[in-house]
Amino acid sequence: MTERAYKVYSISSGTVIDHIPTPLALRVVEILGLGNEGILTIGMGFTSKRLPEGKDIVKIENKVLTRDETDMIALIAPEATINIIEGGKVIEKRRISLPDGIRGVMRCPNPNCATNVLGAQRVFGLASPEGPLYRCRYCERTTKVEPDLLITSAGI
Ligand SMILES: [Zn+2]
Secondary structure (H helix, E strand, O other): OOHHHHOOOOOOOEEEEEEEEOOOHHHHHHHOOOOOOOOEEEEEEEOOOOOOOOEEEEEEEOOOOOHHHHHHHOOOOOOOEEEEEEOOEEEEEEOOOOOOEEEOOEOOOOOOOHHHHOOOOOEEEEEEOOOOEEEEOOOOOEEEOOHHHEOOOOOO
C-alpha cells in the first residue's frame, strides 16, 4: 500500500472543516452532534504552516452545515476554516465567528444553577469575545468556554 492510500480522500459535495488544531477534530464532531449524517471522514495530525502543532480535518459528505452550526466550531477552534463543496468545487469559503448564544451544548459550572439542579434548558449569551466568555441565562454566572464544559451530541 502506498502512502497515498492513507490520505483523506476528497469529497464531491458536503462540508470540509479545515485547520482544526490537533487533536480537536473529535471535539468538533461532538459539538456538532454529528454521527448519523452519512460518511464522516476525520483526518488528524496533518502538517500545517499555519498550525505548527498540526491540524485536523473533518469532511462531512453530502451535508452543508448551516452558519449557526459552523459558528459553534469557533468555541473551540476559532482558527478553523470552512469550505462548502458542490460538484467537486469549493463554492463557499466561510469564516466563522463566535455564536451570540449557546443552547444545549454547554454545561453551567455553577453546581446550584437551575440548569444543573432542575434540568432547565442550558442557554448562554456571549458576554465577551475574550476567553471567550459566556453568561448563563439562569444564574448569570460568566464562564470561559472550556472543552470540558461542552456536552457531547446535544444537538444545536
Ligand atoms: Zn448557570
